[in-house]
Amino acid sequence: MDTKDLQIFYEVVQSKSTSKTAEKLGYVQSAISKRVTKLEEEIGLTLFTRSNKGMVLTQNGADFLKYAQQILTTVSDMEQHFHQKIATLRIGATPTISSNYLKKAYVNPHVTVYTFLISELFVRLKEGHVAIILTNRAYPSPEFHCLKQIREKIVWCYAAKRETLNMPTKIVVSRDPNCPYRLATLSTLTKKQEQSISLIEVDTLDVLLSLVSAGDALAVLPEKTVTSNKQLQADRTRSIGAVDLFVYKLKTNQTPIDLSFLS
Structure with a gap:
């Protein structure tokens, strides 16, 4: 069982939509649907009821969610612990921006790219989930520092x-x-x-x-x-x-950041 499938399952639960999950994670909708179906086939259970109102958890799905959350939390804690040891740079961007500008970052072993909706980027940065974000929205705030501006x-x-x-x-x-x-x-x-x-x-x-x-x-x-x-x-x-793109970090983050991964 792939932990990425568990992450996809969790996001579908939150949004009740494969299309919204695809947009958030940077996939096409058909890929999300196939990953959910694959997960159901692996465990031999139906996790969702599919209807015009969206994806609704079955009872088996609700039971499975508890275990999925435990696994994802453990994996996240483990990644954070070891990423800190090897000084991994965590970047947040929308699917479009990551596809256009972060191709080098995806293959860099010391960089991890996360895709989020535009509305989530500054929240994730503020919470410390990522060290920098790439966005096409200017956000003048004393909390954030613009490292780079791209036309x-x-x-x-x-x-x-x-x-x-x-x-x-x-x-x-x-x-x-x-x-x-x-x-x-x-x-x-x-x-x-x-x-x-x-x-x-x-x-x-x-x-x-x-x-x-x-x-x-x-x-x-x-x-x-x-x-x-x-x-x-x-x-x-x-x-x-x-249009302008901006690279932001928290002002409190004094760690030097190498932006050579931008393509």
């Missing part, structure tokens, strides 16, 4: 199978009102006075990418995200600018 190029993107970028009537954006890619999209549409375009709002990156790759809508995304996805292509003829 991230963003582009209009559309399905690779489309021959030209004829502006469709639909554009997909994050439902998060503070998402910088959403704000850049709305700003551009306002400047161009586009009145006939309707917005599709979605909660997860998976859904956004599926709509764009299917040719149903356009979106504004980081150039790194677009160029690494064979189902997407960037519009090089329309300039939209850049």
